[in-house]
Amino acid sequence: YDTTCGCNVDEKCSRAVFGIVLGAMMTLSSVAIVALKLATTKAPFLAEVGVAAISVIMYGFGVAFITSQKGPGAPLGNLYYFTW
Numbered sequence: 001y002d003t004t005c006g007c008n009v010d011e012k013c014s015r016a017v018f019g020i021v022l023g024a025m026m027t028l029s030s031v032a033i034v035a036l037k038l039a040t041t042k043a044p045f046l047a048e049v050g051v052a053a054i055s056v057i058m059y060g061f062g063v064a065f066i067t068s069q070k071g072p073g074a075p076l077g078n079l080y081y082f083t084w
Helices: 010-040 045-066 078-082
Strands: none
Touching: 010 045
């Protein structure tokens, strides 16, 4: 792994890393809510709503950021779907 991401444009590299980190963070937060439900048979409603709201906001920003003209997902390749 290096910081070039196979191209000379750093902006694309940072956006690609953002997409990967976004997908990982949202997966972990969703798994945490499921684990909380399994461990205690109920999760606090506000925790679920908070995670859902943050997910919607972050995914909305991520789609716009990754698929913009200068983003790595501009041609709508696999990176766009990776965050899902």
